[in-house]
Amino acid sequence: MTEIAKIIRQARDQARLTSLDYARLLLDDFMELHGDRQFRxxxxxxxxxxxxxxxxxxxxGIQKGKSLQDNLKRNFGQPHPEGYRKALRLMQQAEKFCRPILTLINTAGAYPGIGAEERGQGEAIARNLMEMSDLKVPIIALIIGEGGSGGALALAVADRVWMLENAIYAVLSPEGFASILWKDASRAMxxxxxxxxxxxxxxxxxxxxKVISEKGSQTEVVEGLKEELIASFAELQSRSREQLVAERYERFRKY
Incomplete structure (x- = not known):
């Protein structure tokens, strides 16, 4: 197996920590909130x-499941528009109460089904991109597994974008790229x-x-990540709201 194949396999490994795992391990007194206040x-x-x-x-965070039943519940980590609207609702709430935002990304992409398109999948993603660019609180995005297409970017307009060492981040999956370019998904690697x-x-x-090393035990990786997040949020909070937004704008304009 090639090195790139090993990394892709690890990024997609069902045994990896999920967004919910990281939320509970990194934060004390984590309380989950639900709903987009529009649909479900x-x-x-x-x-x-x-x-x-x-x-x-x-x-x-975007949540994948750890079993078939869990993945069915989580739609295999492929958000519908109401998922992105829930995310935006919580991020706007964070801005209102001056709370920093951490986004956790692990998705092959947004769900491309008919219902999702009917409810405005493209608009929901585009609105997140626009609104996140102007949020006046610090944002750190962390890609913990797969970061696929606009479905991942919808939570990655941040002041700092980090990746776990064995994560991947791309405009689409290697299989999709190979299918489009060569009409042959077997050339994915x-x-x-x-x-x-x-x-x-x-x-x-x-x-x-930044690349977050995955060497060492799971506990060591989480503790190291926690220290880095605390330090980076403290640094970002020292900036004015206007400076945060201006620097975020320049970060993405340089591409």
């Missing part, structure tokens, strides 16, 4: 409040090499800001 609660997106080193933080989807490749290109 989307199990593919989780969100809530908790304390990160004593600091109130809002967490929003060849496509993955061309796409440069691994954490260190994206760090070198400046697409992300």
């Amino acid at each position: 609660d989307d199990g593919a997106v989780i969100g809530g409040l908790g304390l990160l080193g004593g600091m109130p933080v809002t967490v929003v 060849e496509a993955a090499k061309l796409m440069k989807i691994t954490s260190y490749e994206l760090l070198e290109m400046g697409v992300i800001d």
